[in-house]
Amino acid sequence: MDNTNYTAKISNADPLGLVIITYELILTNIAEALEGGDPANIKKSLNKSRQFLADLISALDMSHEISKSLMSVYIYANKLLIESELKASGGRFSEMKKPLTEASTILSDLLKSWKTLEADENIAKGEKIMPDALKVYAGLTYKGGKLEEFVDYDEKRGYKA
Amino acid sequence: MRINNNIPALQVFDSVRSANRLVSGSMLRLSSGYKINSARDDAAGLAISNKMRMQINGLEMASRNSMDGISLVQTADGALTEVHNMLQRMRELAVMAANDTMVDDDRQLIQDEVDQLLREIDEISMRTEFNGMKLFGPKANQAHGFSFFTDDHAPSRIMSGIRVSEGFPEGNFNNISITQLVGPGALDINVQLAAGATFNLVGGGTVPVTNVTTTPGSNEVIIELGPPFDGEYAVMQVDLRLNAAGTGYEIRVPDPAGGWQLVDADNPLPATFPIDMNINYRDHSAMVIQIGASRGMEMIIRIPQLNAATLGLTGMDYTSGHFFQPGSTANPIIMIDDAIAHVSAVRSQLGAYQNRLESTVISLDITNENMAQALSRIIDTDMAREMTFFTQNSILSQAGISIMAQANQRPQQILALVGQ
Numbered sequence: 001m002d003n004t005n006y007t008a009k010i011s012n013a014d015p016l017g018l019v020i021i022t023y024e025l026i027l028t029n030i031a032e033a034l035e036g037g038d039p040a041n042i043k044k045s046l047n048k049s050r051q052f053l054a055d056l057i058s059a060l061d062m063s064h065e066i067s068k069s070l071m072s073v074y075i076y077a078n079k080l081l082i083e084s085e086l087k088a089s090g091g092r093f094s095e096m097k098k099p100l101t102e103a104s105t106i107l108s109d110l111l112k113s114w115k116t117l118e119a120d121e122n123i124a125k126g127e128k129i130m131p132d133a134l135k136v137y138a139g140l141t142y143k144g145g146k147l148e149e150f151v152d153y154d155e156k157r158g159y160k161a
Numbered sequence: 162m163r164i165n166n167n168i169p170a171l172q173v174f175d176s177v178r179s180a181n182r183l184v185s186g187s188m189l190r191l192s193s194g195y196k197i198n199s200a201r202d203d204a205a206g207l208a209i210s211n212k213m214r215m216q217i218n219g220l221e222m223a224s225r226n227s228m229d230g231i232s233l234v235q236t237a238d239g240a241l242t243e244v245h246n247m248l249q250r251m252r253e254l255a256v257m258a259a260n261d262t263m264v265d266d267d268r269q270l271i272q273d274e275v276d277q278l279l280r281e282i283d284e285i286s287m288r289t290e291f292n293g294m295k296l297f298g299p300k301a302n303q304a305h306g307f308s309f310f311t312d313d314h315a316p317s318r319i320m321s322g323i324r325v326s327e328g329f330p331e332g333n334f335n336n337i338s339i340t341q342l343v344g345p346g347a348l349d350i351n352v353q354l355a356a357g358a359t360f361n362l363v364g365g366g367t368v369p370v371t372n373v374t375t376t377p378g379s380n381e382v383i384i385e386l387g388p389p390f391d392g393e394y395a396v397m398q399v400d401l402r403l404n405a406a407g408t409g410y411e412i413r414v415p416d417p418a419g420g421w422q423l424v425d426a427d428n429p430l431p432a433t434f435p436i437d438m439n440i441n442y443r444d445h446s447a448m449v450i451q452i453g454a455s456r457g458m459e460m461i462i463r464i465p466q467l468n469a470a471t472l473g474l475t476g477m478d479y480t481s482g483h484f485f486q487p488g489s490t491a492n493p494i495i496m497i498d499d500a501i502a503h504v505s506a507v508r509s510q511l512g513a514y515q516n517r518l519e520s521t522v523i524s525l526d527i528t529n530e531n532m533a534q535a536l537s538r539i540i541d542t543d544m545a546r547e548m549t550f551f552t553q554n555s556i557l558s559q560a561g562i563s564i565m566a567q568a569n570q571r572p573q574q575i576l577a578l579v580g581q
Contacts, residue, residue: 006579015568022575050232051578058224059570062523066559067566069552075231075519076539076548082235086243089288102542106549113556113563123560 016118019056023111026052030104033084036093046085046100053078073110077103223452230450230462230518233291237464238511240289240296241504244467247278248501251474255493258479265480272479275493279469279477286468294448297467452521460521462514465507472500 010021029049033042057074060067080103087096117123257263258271286297448462469475477493515538539545556563 007576010572010575010579013572015570016564018570018572018575019564019567022570025575025579048578052575054225054228054232055570055574055578056567057228057522059567061566061569064562064566066552066555066563068523069548069555070566071519071522072539073545073548073552076545078228078232079235079239082232083239086236086239086289089290090285102545106545109549109553110556113553116557117560117564120560123564 016114020111020114020118022052022056023107023114025049026056026107027104027111030081030100030107033088034097034100034104039088039091039093042088042093042096043085046081046088050078050081050085053081070110073106077106080106224522226451227518227522229292230452230460231515231522233296233448233462234511234515234518236289236291237296238508238515240285241467241508241511243285244282245501245504245508247282248497248504251275251278252494252497252501255479255497259494268480275477275479279474282472282474283468296464450518452518460514460517464511467504467507472503474500 006021006025010018013021026049029045029052033045033049036042053074057071057078060071062068062071080099083099084096084103087093087099254271254275258268263271287295289296448464450460450462452460465471473496477496479493519538539548
């Protein structure tokens with residue numbers, strides 16, 4: 001997982017963008033676990049995906065009806081992730097795949113809807129959550145044969161405090 | 162002698178270190194997300210924003226704790242699902258072995274599989290952890306107060322604990338007795354800790370106290386119970402405390418609706434009785450989950466010790482057949498049925514914990530009590546598909562609200578997690 005890439009994305013996200021990033025982080029971690037390999041890494045990926053999921057849950061505003069639907073889906077996904085962890089800790093990686101794939105499917109399905117909202121220009125997305133975050137210029141610098149993102153560290157004086 | 166320094170390596174190390182410093186520094190600033198980064202910028206503003214952050218974090222933390230609690234319960238339940246399946250398989254085998262068309266060799270094969278299954282149950286019990294804490298293993302954190310131990314007396318399934326909060330007198334347990342406190346819920350307890358004392362179970366039957374160990378100067382008392390140990394254990398916890406006037410004791414039992422319910426204050430207890438005492442009828446120490454932002458808003462989760470021995474499944478012999486002979490006490494089918502019933506009971510208790518935790522997450526950040534309705538719990542794949550489909554469409558049809566529903570998310574958390 002490329003951390004710098006995510007750091008810049010996250011700090012420049014609007015609320016919807018952050019939700020989408022979180023989903024992507026969960027799905028990336030699930031995919032990493034599904035690839036197999038070192039049991040310790042599998043465990044770590046599963047654990048991490050659960051932490052991101054927990055963040056989605058604790059960020060729900062329960063005064064909206066839809067939050068409850070989201071929460072039951074999240075809690076079920078959490079259960080699937082835990083089931084996978086249990087199978088993995090018992091060394092049964094082949095059995096781990098079923099609940100894990102299921103969790104991935106559920107969350108990918110929801111992600112589709114969020115992405116549809118993101119693509120719709122008529123919907124108000126809200127302000128950037130971190131208005132004073134560092135600006136990121138994508139594709140303006142060229143380094144080592146690839147286009148890079150450039151993070152402007154000089155512009156914000158507040159960060160020098 | 163010349164000390165050889167690996168200069169290039171040190172240089173690399175140093176640059177790595179400074180890069181790390183840079184990253185962690187910018188992460189810190191990025192993840193604080195506030196305009197005020199130090200008191201120099203705006204002293205009063207910093208104080209206010211710190212205070213607000215403290216409250217927000219408290220609530221957020223409580224919500225996370227509840228989510229951790231849900232995960233803990235789900236972990237325990239997931240492990241018990243596996244135990245359940247193994248017990249079902251053992252039952253199948255028991256039925257098979259009871260059939261006289263089986264020859265001895267067949268039965269031996271069955272016995273081998275059963276032994277293997279029992280080992281796996283023990284292994285699950287030892288292996289199932291949440292955050293490094295063993296969920297079904299012997300509990301290590303029984304440091305306070307009384308603890309009843311029955312591990313050595315298989316096939317007992319119940320281990321009880323008494324927790325004494327403070328002011329417990331040293332030694333001299335002969336004077337301590339609670340006799341026949343009768344109240345709603347058929348509460349009927351008799352605890353005598355004198356030599357030759359017995360422990361009366363709620364559903365009837367007594368268990369002798371075989372040993373009492375005390376540690377002078379501490380509140381800890383370990384009481385060992387002798388066999389046989391079987392019976393009802395419907396009451397989990399009893400709270401006894403001196404009433405406001407100091408003339409007697411008030412007894413409370415957990416109210417199913419939450420909180421404590423006063424049982425009966427008409428029966429004053431001997432004055433030597435400890436002031437504040439909890440009696441637990443279960444073989445597990447409490448795990449406390451902080452479910453609110455303030456002190457005292459906690460929930461207690463208890464998970465019993467579960468393994469082949471505490472399920473009463475040790476020494477099962479499938480090789481002899483004839484399981485239905487009258488008076489046979491070692492009938493595997495009956496033993497397994499008991500074990501399955503016990504696991505089911507524990508699982509339904511776990512379900513109750515999860516309900517409570519879920520409604521906590523829901524009502525944490527809202528003041529309207531009506532909102533704290535139960536969630537529709539998804540139990541299988543079909544339901545999950547259905548619910549996902551429904552939610553997918555709700556997100557689209559209520560676009561603006563959907564974004565708001567999930568809008569409490571803050572980049573700091575995600576940044577911190579990404580950085581780990």
